[in-house]
Amino acid sequence: MNRATIISLSLIAAIALLVPAVITDSYSMHVLIICLVFAVVASNWDLSMGHAGVFNFAHLAFFGVGAYTSGILAKLFGLSPWLGLFLGGFAAVLTSLLIGLPTLRLRGMYVAIFTFAFTQVLLSLVLIWSDLTGGSFGLSDIPPLQIGSVVFAGANKVAVYYLLLAIFLISTCAIYVVVRSSVGLAFVTLRDSQDYAVSRGISAYRYRLIAFVVSSFFTGVIGAFYAHYLEVVTVEIFGWNILSLALAMVIVGGLGTTRGPIIGAFFMTLVSEYLRSFFAYRLLLVGIILFLVLVFAPGGIDSLARSGIRRSRKLLGFFAKR
Amino acid sequence: MEATSFLTAVLSGLLLGSLYCLMAMGLTVVWGVLRIFNFAHGAIVMWGAYVMWYLLIGSGTSLGYLGSFIMLIPISLLIGLAFYGVGIHPLLGRREVEMAIVIGTLALGIVLENLALLTFGPRLKRLPPAIPGSSSLAFFNVSNHYLLIIPASIGILAIVGAFLMRTKLGIAMRAVAQDKEACRLVGINVERVFAYTMALSAMLACVSGALLGSIRFITPSMGGDILMISFIVVIFGGLGSIKGTIAAGFFVGLVESFSSLFVGIYWTPPILFLVMMAVLVLRPSGLFGEKVT
Numbered sequence: 031m032n033r034a035t036i037i038s039l040s041l042i043a044a045i046a047l048l049v050p051a052v053i054t055d056s057y058s059m060h061v062l063i064i065c066l067v068f069a070v071v072a073s074n075w076d077l078s079m080g081h082a083g084v085f086n087f088a089h090l091a092f093f094g095v096g097a098y099t100s101g102i103l104a105k106l107f108g109l110s111p112w113l114g115l116f117l118g119g120f121a122a123v124l125t126s127l128l129i130g131l132p133t134l135r136l137r138g139m140y141v142a143i144f145t146f147a148f149t150q151v152l153l154s155l156v157l158i159w160s161d162l163t164g165g166s167f168g169l170s171d172i173p174p175l176q177i178g179s180v181v182f183a184g185a186n187k188v189a190v191y192y193l194l195l196a197i198f199l200i201s202t203c204a205i206y207v208v209v210r211s212s213v214g215l216a217f218v219t220l221r222d223s224q225d226y227a228v229s230r231g232i233s234a235y236r237y238r239l240i241a242f243v244v245s246s247f248f249t250g251v252i253g254a255f256y257a258h259y260l261e262v263v264t265v266e267i268f269g270w271n272i273l274s275l276a277l278a279m280v281i282v283g284g285l286g287t288t289r290g291p292i293i294g295a296f297f298m299t300l301v302s303e304y305l306r307s308f309f310a311y312r313l314l315l316v317g318i319i320l321f322l323v324l325v326f327a328p329g330g331i332d333s334l335a336r337s338g339i340r341r342s343r344k345l346l347g348f349f350a351k352r
Numbered sequence: 353m354e355a356t357s358f359l360t361a362v363l364s365g366l367l368l369g370s371l372y373c374l375m376a377m378g379l380t381v382v383w384g385v386l387r388i389f390n391f392a393h394g395a396i397v398m399w400g401a402y403v404m405w406y407l408l409i410g411s412g413t414s415l416g417y418l419g420s421f422i423m424l425i426p427i428s429l430l431i432g433l434a435f436y437g438v439g440i441h442p443l444l445g446r447r448e449v450e451m452a453i454v455i456g457t458l459a460l461g462i463v464l465e466n467l468a469l470l471t472f473g474p475r476l477k478r479l480p481p482a483i484p485g486s487s488s489l490a491f492f493n494v495s496n497h498y499l500l501i502i503p504a505s506i507g508i509l510a511i512v513g514a515f516l517m518r519t520k521l522g523i524a525m526r527a528v529a530q531d532k533e534a535c536r537l538v539g540i541n542v543e544r545v546f547a548y549t550m551a552l553s554a555m556l557a558c559v560s561g562a563l564l565g566s567i568r569f570i571t572p573s574m575g576g577d578i579l580m581i582s583f584i585v586v587i588f589g590g591l592g593s594i595k596g597t598i599a600a601g602f603f604v605g606l607v608e609s610f611s612s613l614f615v616g617i618y619w620t621p622p623i624l625f626l627v628m629m630a631v632l633v634l635r636p637s638g639l640f641g642e643k644v645t
Contacts, residue, residue, distance in 0.1 A: 079451075083448075083451075085450075085451065085454065132629060132632060132633045133632065136632060136636060138450055138451070139389055139450060139454075139591075140587070140632065140636075142389070142454050143389065143583045143587060144587075144628070144629075144632065146391075146579075146580070146583070147580050147583055147584065147621075147625055147628065148625065150576065150577070150580045150621055151621050151622050151625045153621075154618050154619070154620075154621040154622055155622060157618050158616075158618045158619060158622075270462065270465070270573070270576055274458065274459070274462045277455065277458065277459075278459075281455060310466045310469040310470045311466075311470070313462055313465075313466045314462075314463060314466040314467065314470070316462065317459045317460065317461075317462030317463035317466065318459075318463055320455070320458075320459040320462070321439075321456055321459040321460060321463065324443070324452060324455055324456050324459065325442045325443065325456070328446075328452070
């Protein structure tokens with residue numbers, strides 16, 4: 031890490047810690063919380079789709095499985111929501127193994143179709159087991175996370191925010207550790223040149239499975255967190271709308287960059303919250319933004335920002351020479 | 353179990369199956385020629401149903417059933433060409449072309465779905481039967497409309513088959529499917545064939561949507577289920593195989609009608625998914641398909 035990175039990181043950390051002192055209204059805090067939740071979802075999705083190049087469209091399924099697992103265990107079986115966070119992550123890992131083991135040997139397009147269809151299947155399973163899941167009405171009255179008298183839900187947004195910030199930090203650090211390790215290098219090699227990677231003894235199947243499983247854990251954890259924060263989960267979580275929104279976060283932010291999808295999560299959440307009252311226009315716009323970025327700026331916000339910085343540096347250098 | 357309910361299930365399976373063949377054929381020809389998967393296919397089917405509804409009821413014109421159906425065909429071809437120009441062409445030639453097309457067509461699917469929601473509203477719509485009334489077959493009554501749909505879809509498939517086999521453009525499509533470089537060498541404009549193939553696919557999608565709209569409700573969000581069923585059909589039949597798609601379309605239609613008869617309608621997607629998983633694990637190339645790993 032060079033000095034500029036350290037300075038900017040500590041600046042971001044200071045801002046993140048001080049935000050609740052500045053923003054006091056409950057709605058803005060809620061939006062910020064949703065931003066962070068989706069930052070975890072998007073950055074983990076980016077690990078499997080962006081870094082390892084797996085055509086994974088089941089990522090929101092991991093999120094939903096985490097949410098429903100922890101919600102059901104806490105509501106119907108009285109299990110501690112704190113344990114539920116881990117079990118939500120664990121259930122997401124099991125789900126990723128269930129779909130990863132049979133499919134990841136196949137060509138990319140098959141993986142896309144298979145994972146896509148799997149999310150739809152979960153939707154029907156939620157409707158079938160409506161005794162457990164609440165069916166199309168959703169699973170409501172999920173008990174919140176709690177330490178002593180501090181409840182991490184409802185009006186207590188500041189407590190929720192700091193807890194979420196901690197989870198976000200752990201998840202993001204975990205992603206960076208994986209990406210910087212030899213495993214992460216194997217991911218990128220497989221994505222960019224599979225033949226070369228395989229010739230050097232990297233098993234495409236094994237490493238794709240690792241990416242798939244690793245990216246599912248924190249997604250499940252954050253799904254469980256989301257369920258306990260909102261105190262309700264609905265079947266919408268397996269629907270198209272949330273899938274397209276999350277996909278837009280990853281692509282608009284910048285596929286394969288980790289920080290890009292985090293920025294994308296903030297950007298798209300703010301856009302979609304801003305347009306909350308125009309329901310159909312909101313998703314229309316999400317689709318249009320996603321498509322335009324894909325065609326005209328495939329690197330997303332991240333690469334736009336980088337080329338912007340490069341240009342302004344050049345400009346600065348030009349004036350400095352004068 | 354009663355013979356009547358068994359026969360009803362068979363008939364409704366054949367009905368669904370014939371529609372699934374049409375839908376999935378649109379995906380199959382595009383896969384065969386362009387080597388891409390169109391994730392907006394379900395949304396195009398949905399638009400076909402809405403355009404048919406508009407021509408027949410919404411616009412207030414007196415085109416009649418056959419007239420509306422014939423009008424739908426040029427409109428759907430234009431939809432396909434526009435879709436190719438806007439959605440597919442700008443993304444071809446990328447290094448990560450498969451990923452780009454999947455995400456791009458998914459984005460366009462969202463756009464199309466919400467455009468339909470804004471244009472036609474969320475209220476359910478339904479097309480009336482083309483021929484009202486029912487006929488009595490050996491044991492039971494069956495609506496005339498259903499008896500019309502099955503031969504109509506098989507007839508359309510036969511026309512498309514003849515088009516691919518006999519006409520110059522159809523032969524060009526099959527040639528591009530086999531070897532693009534060789535096609536360029538002999539002077540076939542590959543890009544143009546791509547565009548026409550997309551138009552053919554949209555035509556099949558819209559026609560199947562128009563037929564589906566008379567047996568199910570039309571909603572802006574109907575595309576998701578349709579997309580999944582079409583995927584299952586093409587995987588089961590083997591990617592790019594026309595024979596396989598037809599066989600798998602009828603098979604999936606029958607599985608769906610029997611599973612909704614015996615275990616309830618919600619169980620259909622999980623059962624079909626398990627069938628798909630078994631096919632992918634045991635015989636990944638599908639019934640008639642190519643190698644996939």
